[in-house]
Amino acid sequence: MAHQRKSNNLYDPREGDEALHIGRLDFGPSPHEPPRTNYFTVYWIESGSGQFWADAGCHPFGPQSLLFFVPYQHVRVEPKRRVAGTVIQFHANFLCVEKFHAESGCSGVLFNDPYGVPHVALESEAAADVAGLMARMDREQTARELGYQDVLLAVLKVLLVLAARRKTGGQPACPAGAQAFRHPVLSRLKDLIELHYRELHTPADYAALVHMTPKALGRCVQEHLGKTLTDLIRDRILIHAKWQLLHTLKSVKVIAAEVGFDDGLYFSRFFKKATGCSPKFFREFETAIRGGSNLSMLSSPAPILPRPLQRR
Numbered sequence: 001m002a003h004q005r006k007s008n009n010l011y012d013p014r015e016g017d018e019a020l021h022i023g024r025l026d027f028g029p030s031p032h033e034p035p036r037t038n039y040f041t042v043y044w045i046e047s048g049s050g051q052f053w054a055d056a057g058c059h060p061f062g063p064q065s066l067l068f069f070v071p072y073q074h075v076r077v078e079p080k081r082r083v084a085g086t087v088i089q090f091h092a093n094f095l096c097v098e099k100f101h102a103e104s105g106c107s108g109v110l111f112n113d114p115y116g117v118p119h120v121a122l123e124s125e126a127a128a129d130v131a132g133l134m135a136r137m138d139r140e141q142t143a144r145e146l147g148y149q150d151v152l153l154a155v156l157k158v159l160l161v162l163a164a165r166r167k168t169g170g171q172p173a174c175p176a177g178a179q180a181f182r183h184p185v186l187s188r189l190k191d192l193i194e195l196h197y198r199e200l201h202t203p204a205d206y207a208a209l210v211h212m213t214p215k216a217l218g219r220c221v222q223e224h225l226g227k228t229l230t231d232l233i234r235d236r237i238l239i240h241a242k243w244q245l246l247h248t249l250k251s252v253k254v255i256a257a258e259v260g261f262d263d264g265l266y267f268s269r270f271f272k273k274a275t276g277c278s279p280k281f282f283r284e285f286e287t288a289i290r291g292g293s294n295l296s297m298l299s300s301p302a303p304i305l306p307r308p309l310q311r312r
Contacts, residue, residue, distance in 0.1 A: 048083030
Protein backbone atom coordinates (compact mmCIF):
# COMPACT_ATOMS: atom_id res chain seq x y z
CA MET A 1 0.00 0.00 0.00
CA ALA A 2 1.37 3.39 -0.94
CA HIS A 3 1.81 5.42 2.23
CA GLN A 4 -0.22 8.59 2.48
CA ARG A 5 -0.39 11.09 5.33
CA LYS A 6 -2.56 9.59 8.02
CA SER A 7 -5.53 11.21 9.67
CA ASN A 8 -4.50 13.07 12.81
CA ASN A 9 -6.34 10.70 15.12
CA LEU A 10 -4.72 7.46 13.87
CA TYR A 11 -1.53 6.10 15.39
CA ASP A 12 1.16 5.67 12.75
CA PRO A 13 4.77 4.94 13.77
CA ARG A 14 5.93 6.10 10.32
CA GLU A 15 4.90 9.59 11.40
CA GLY A 16 6.77 9.32 14.71
CA ASP A 17 3.69 8.52 16.78
CA GLU A 18 4.15 6.61 20.03
CA ALA A 19 2.31 3.34 20.63
CA LEU A 20 1.27 4.43 24.12
CA HIS A 21 0.43 7.76 25.61
CA ILE A 22 -1.24 9.00 28.77
CA GLY A 23 -3.18 12.21 29.27
CA ARG A 24 -5.66 13.94 31.51
CA LEU A 25 -9.44 13.81 31.23
CA ASP A 26 -11.19 17.05 32.05
CA PHE A 27 -14.47 17.87 30.37
CA GLY A 28 -18.05 18.84 31.03
CA PRO A 29 -20.82 19.73 31.13
CA SER A 30 -20.89 19.60 27.31
CA PRO A 31 -20.76 16.19 25.60
CA HIS A 32 -17.29 14.83 24.86
CA GLU A 33 -16.95 13.08 21.50
CA PRO A 34 -13.32 12.29 20.59
CA PRO A 35 -12.44 11.34 17.00
CA ARG A 36 -12.17 7.66 16.13
CA THR A 37 -8.74 6.23 16.77
CA ASN A 38 -6.92 2.95 16.24
CA TYR A 39 -5.75 2.87 19.85
CA PHE A 40 -7.25 0.76 22.59
CA THR A 41 -8.46 3.33 25.10
CA VAL A 42 -8.98 3.23 28.87
CA TYR A 43 -10.70 6.06 30.73
CA TRP A 44 -10.01 6.26 34.47
CA ILE A 45 -12.87 8.32 35.91
CA GLU A 46 -11.65 9.81 39.18
CA SER A 47 -14.65 12.07 39.62
CA GLY A 48 -17.81 12.88 37.72
CA SER A 49 -20.73 10.88 36.39
CA GLY A 50 -22.98 10.59 33.37
CA GLN A 51 -23.50 8.19 30.52
CA PHE A 52 -21.29 7.03 27.67
CA TRP A 53 -21.76 5.46 24.28
CA ALA A 54 -19.49 2.75 22.89
CA ASP A 55 -20.84 2.63 19.34
CA ALA A 56 -24.60 2.18 19.86
CA GLY A 57 -24.36 0.85 23.42
CA CYS A 58 -25.29 3.39 26.09
CA HIS A 59 -24.24 2.88 29.72
CA PRO A 60 -24.14 4.94 32.92
CA PHE A 61 -20.90 5.60 34.82
CA GLY A 62 -19.87 7.15 38.10
CA PRO A 63 -16.67 8.14 39.90
CA GLN A 64 -13.90 5.61 40.53
CA SER A 65 -14.60 3.58 37.43
CA LEU A 66 -12.84 2.38 34.30
CA LEU A 67 -14.24 2.58 30.76
CA PHE A 68 -12.83 0.51 27.89
CA PHE A 69 -12.98 1.26 24.17
CA VAL A 70 -11.65 -0.62 21.14
CA PRO A 71 -9.93 0.73 18.01
CA TYR A 72 -12.09 2.49 15.40
CA GLN A 73 -15.01 2.69 17.84
CA HIS A 74 -17.35 5.65 18.06
CA VAL A 75 -17.19 7.09 21.59
CA ARG A 76 -19.40 9.74 23.17
CA VAL A 77 -19.58 10.81 26.83
CA GLU A 78 -22.38 12.94 28.25
CA PRO A 79 -21.41 14.05 31.75
CA LYS A 80 -23.93 14.94 34.42
CA ARG A 81 -21.11 16.15 36.65
CA ARG A 82 -17.78 17.41 35.35
CA VAL A 83 -15.42 14.51 34.57
CA ALA A 84 -11.81 14.42 35.72
CA GLY A 85 -9.39 11.53 35.38
CA THR A 86 -6.82 9.91 33.14
CA VAL A 87 -6.90 8.46 29.64
CA ILE A 88 -4.52 5.73 28.48
CA GLN A 89 -4.28 4.91 24.79
CA PHE A 90 -2.17 2.07 23.42
CA HIS A 91 -1.86 0.31 20.09
CA ALA A 92 -1.41 -3.42 19.53
CA ASN A 93 2.23 -2.61 18.73
CA PHE A 94 2.64 -1.80 22.43
CA LEU A 95 0.41 -4.53 23.86
CA CYS A 96 -1.51 -7.05 21.78
CA VAL A 97 -4.79 -7.40 23.63
CA GLU A 98 -5.72 -10.65 21.90
CA LYS A 99 -2.48 -12.39 22.92
CA PHE A 100 -2.30 -10.93 26.41
CA HIS A 101 -5.90 -11.64 27.35
CA ALA A 102 -5.66 -15.16 25.99
CA GLU A 103 -2.59 -15.71 28.17
CA SER A 104 -4.29 -14.27 31.26
CA GLY A 105 -7.34 -16.50 30.77
CA CYS A 106 -9.91 -13.72 30.39
CA SER A 107 -10.15 -13.17 26.66
CA GLY A 108 -12.80 -10.62 25.79
CA VAL A 109 -13.53 -9.51 29.33
CA LEU A 110 -12.53 -5.86 28.97
CA PHE A 111 -12.35 -5.42 25.20
CA ASN A 112 -14.21 -7.03 22.30
CA ASP A 113 -17.08 -8.46 24.31
CA PRO A 114 -20.37 -7.69 22.56
CA TYR A 115 -22.36 -9.21 25.44
CA GLY A 116 -20.82 -7.24 28.27
CA VAL A 117 -20.66 -3.63 29.43
CA PRO A 118 -17.22 -2.02 28.86
CA HIS A 119 -17.24 -0.52 32.34
CA VAL A 120 -15.77 -1.55 35.69
CA ALA A 121 -16.82 0.20 38.90
CA LEU A 122 -14.24 0.04 41.68
CA GLU A 123 -14.49 0.02 45.44
CA SER A 124 -12.22 2.25 47.51
CA GLU A 125 -9.28 -0.14 47.87
CA ALA A 126 -9.25 -1.13 44.20
CA ALA A 127 -9.68 2.51 43.17
CA ALA A 128 -6.64 3.45 45.25
CA ASP A 129 -4.63 0.71 43.52
CA VAL A 130 -5.67 1.97 40.10
CA ALA A 131 -4.90 5.58 41.02
CA GLY A 132 -1.42 4.47 42.10
CA LEU A 133 -0.85 2.60 38.85
CA MET A 134 -1.99 5.59 36.81
CA ALA A 135 0.35 7.89 38.73
CA ARG A 136 3.26 5.50 38.19
CA MET A 137 2.62 5.35 34.45
CA ASP A 138 2.43 9.12 34.27
CA ARG A 139 5.79 9.46 36.10
CA GLU A 140 7.45 6.88 33.85
CA GLN A 141 6.16 8.56 30.71
CA THR A 142 7.34 11.99 31.91
CA ALA A 143 10.78 10.99 33.22
CA ARG A 144 11.60 8.47 30.45
CA GLU A 145 14.42 6.91 32.42
CA LEU A 146 16.22 3.68 31.53
CA GLY A 147 13.74 0.91 30.70
CA TYR A 148 10.69 3.13 31.11
CA GLN A 149 8.80 1.40 28.30
CA ASP A 150 9.26 -1.96 30.01
CA VAL A 151 7.89 -0.49 33.23
CA LEU A 152 4.95 1.07 31.39
CA LEU A 153 4.13 -2.28 29.77
CA ALA A 154 4.32 -4.12 33.08
CA VAL A 155 2.14 -1.58 34.89
CA LEU A 156 -0.41 -1.56 32.06
CA LYS A 157 -0.67 -5.35 32.26
CA VAL A 158 -1.23 -5.17 36.01
CA LEU A 159 -3.94 -2.55 35.49
CA LEU A 160 -5.79 -4.71 32.95
CA VAL A 161 -5.51 -7.86 35.07
CA LEU A 162 -6.86 -6.06 38.15
CA ALA A 163 -9.76 -4.68 36.10
CA ALA A 164 -10.51 -8.12 34.65
CA ARG A 165 -10.45 -9.65 38.14
CA ARG A 166 -12.88 -7.03 39.38
CA LYS A 167 -15.22 -7.60 36.45
CA THR A 168 -15.19 -11.41 36.75
CA GLY A 169 -15.32 -11.59 40.53
CA GLY A 170 -11.73 -12.80 40.71
CA GLN A 171 -12.28 -16.06 38.86
CA PRO A 172 -8.98 -17.45 37.47
CA ALA A 173 -10.45 -18.19 34.04
CA CYS A 174 -13.42 -17.24 31.91
CA PRO A 175 -14.72 -20.37 30.16
CA ALA A 176 -17.30 -19.95 27.46
CA GLY A 177 -20.79 -19.61 28.79
CA ALA A 178 -19.59 -18.70 32.31
CA GLN A 179 -20.69 -15.07 32.14
CA ALA A 180 -23.54 -14.33 34.52
CA PHE A 181 -26.52 -12.43 33.13
CA ARG A 182 -29.25 -10.80 35.13
CA HIS A 183 -31.88 -12.30 32.84
CA PRO A 184 -31.74 -16.05 32.04
CA VAL A 185 -32.70 -15.62 28.38
CA LEU A 186 -29.52 -13.63 27.71
CA SER A 187 -27.29 -16.63 28.36
CA ARG A 188 -29.28 -18.68 25.86
CA LEU A 189 -29.25 -15.78 23.40
CA LYS A 190 -25.46 -15.48 23.68
CA ASP A 191 -25.01 -19.15 22.84
CA LEU A 192 -27.37 -18.86 19.90
CA ILE A 193 -25.64 -15.80 18.47
CA GLU A 194 -22.26 -17.51 18.82
CA LEU A 195 -23.60 -20.48 16.87
CA HIS A 196 -25.56 -18.61 14.21
CA TYR A 197 -24.22 -15.06 13.74
CA ARG A 198 -22.72 -16.01 10.37
CA GLU A 199 -26.10 -16.76 8.84
CA LEU A 200 -28.82 -15.28 11.09
CA HIS A 201 -28.78 -11.48 11.17
CA THR A 202 -32.23 -10.28 12.24
CA PRO A 203 -33.83 -9.96 15.70
CA ALA A 204 -36.77 -12.05 14.48
CA ASP A 205 -34.40 -14.98 13.81
CA TYR A 206 -33.28 -15.13 17.43
CA ALA A 207 -36.64 -14.25 18.93
CA ALA A 208 -38.08 -17.33 17.25
CA LEU A 209 -35.29 -19.51 18.67
CA VAL A 210 -35.94 -18.38 22.26
CA HIS A 211 -39.74 -18.39 21.80
CA MET A 212 -40.23 -14.69 22.42
CA THR A 213 -41.53 -11.85 20.29
CA PRO A 214 -38.83 -9.64 18.71
CA LYS A 215 -40.17 -6.71 20.71
CA ALA A 216 -39.95 -8.53 24.06
CA LEU A 217 -36.47 -9.90 23.37
CA GLY A 218 -35.27 -6.53 22.11
CA ARG A 219 -36.57 -4.84 25.25
CA CYS A 220 -34.67 -7.38 27.40
CA VAL A 221 -31.41 -6.82 25.52
CA GLN A 222 -31.80 -3.03 25.67
CA GLU A 223 -32.52 -3.07 29.39
CA HIS A 224 -29.62 -5.31 30.39
CA LEU A 225 -26.95 -4.68 27.74
CA GLY A 226 -27.68 -1.05 26.83
CA LYS A 227 -28.00 -1.70 23.10
CA THR A 228 -30.51 -3.03 20.60
CA LEU A 229 -30.57 -6.65 19.51
CA THR A 230 -29.70 -5.50 15.99
CA ASP A 231 -26.58 -3.78 17.33
CA LEU A 232 -25.66 -6.84 19.39
CA ILE A 233 -25.74 -9.05 16.29
CA ARG A 234 -23.82 -6.42 14.31
CA ASP A 235 -21.11 -6.19 16.96
CA ARG A 236 -20.60 -9.96 16.89
CA ILE A 237 -20.30 -9.96 13.10
CA LEU A 238 -17.75 -7.13 13.27
CA ILE A 239 -15.55 -9.00 15.76
CA HIS A 240 -15.35 -11.89 13.31
CA ALA A 241 -14.73 -9.63 10.31
CA LYS A 242 -12.02 -7.57 12.03
CA TRP A 243 -10.21 -10.70 13.19
CA GLN A 244 -10.20 -12.20 9.70
CA LEU A 245 -9.11 -8.93 8.09
CA LEU A 246 -6.23 -8.55 10.53
CA HIS A 247 -5.01 -12.11 10.88
CA THR A 248 -5.68 -13.82 7.53
CA LEU A 249 -5.12 -13.15 3.84
CA LYS A 250 -8.69 -14.03 2.87
CA SER A 251 -10.23 -11.60 0.43
CA VAL A 252 -12.85 -9.13 1.61
CA LYS A 253 -15.37 -10.98 -0.55
CA VAL A 254 -14.60 -14.30 1.16
CA ILE A 255 -14.83 -12.74 4.63
CA ALA A 256 -18.12 -11.10 3.69
CA ALA A 257 -19.48 -14.48 2.61
CA GLU A 258 -18.32 -16.04 5.89
CA VAL A 259 -20.62 -13.73 7.81
CA GLY A 260 -23.56 -14.11 5.45
CA PHE A 261 -23.12 -11.17 3.07
CA ASP A 262 -23.59 -12.21 -0.55
CA ASP A 263 -22.80 -8.70 -1.74
CA GLY A 264 -19.22 -7.63 -0.98
CA LEU A 265 -20.05 -3.98 -1.64
CA TYR A 266 -22.89 -4.07 0.89
CA PHE A 267 -20.53 -5.64 3.43
CA SER A 268 -17.99 -2.88 2.81
CA ARG A 269 -20.65 -0.23 3.47
CA PHE A 270 -21.73 -2.10 6.61
CA PHE A 271 -18.12 -2.21 7.84
CA LYS A 272 -17.37 1.43 7.04
CA LYS A 273 -20.52 2.65 8.77
CA ALA A 274 -19.46 0.79 11.92
CA THR A 275 -15.73 1.64 11.94
CA GLY A 276 -15.34 4.79 9.88
CA CYS A 277 -13.10 3.09 7.31
CA SER A 278 -13.37 0.49 4.58
CA PRO A 279 -12.32 -3.14 5.13
CA LYS A 280 -9.50 -2.64 2.60
CA PHE A 281 -8.10 0.41 4.44
CA PHE A 282 -8.49 -1.28 7.83
CA ARG A 283 -6.49 -4.32 6.71
CA GLU A 284 -3.80 -2.53 4.71
CA PHE A 285 -3.18 0.30 7.16
CA GLU A 286 -3.03 -1.89 10.28
CA THR A 287 -0.87 -4.54 8.59
CA ALA A 288 1.52 -1.85 7.34
CA ILE A 289 2.01 -0.17 10.72
CA ARG A 290 2.35 -3.54 12.48
CA GLY A 291 4.96 -4.67 9.99
CA GLY A 292 2.87 -7.72 9.18
CA SER A 293 3.24 -9.11 12.73
CA ASN A 294 -0.53 -9.51 13.00
CA LEU A 295 -0.41 -12.16 10.28
CA SER A 296 1.80 -14.39 12.44
CA MET A 297 -1.04 -15.02 14.89
CA LEU A 298 -3.20 -18.11 14.67
CA SER A 299 -6.00 -17.27 12.26
CA SER A 300 -8.26 -20.31 12.42
CA PRO A 301 -10.36 -19.23 15.44
CA ALA A 302 -12.17 -16.15 14.17
CA PRO A 303 -13.79 -15.30 17.51
CA ILE A 304 -11.77 -13.44 20.10
CA LEU A 305 -14.15 -14.80 22.69
CA PRO A 306 -14.00 -18.55 23.36
CA ARG A 307 -16.56 -20.59 21.47
CA PRO A 308 -19.55 -21.70 23.54
CA LEU A 309 -19.70 -25.18 24.95
CA GLN A 310 -21.58 -27.48 22.60
CA ARG A 311 -24.85 -28.72 24.01
CA ARG A 312 -25.22 -32.47 24.21
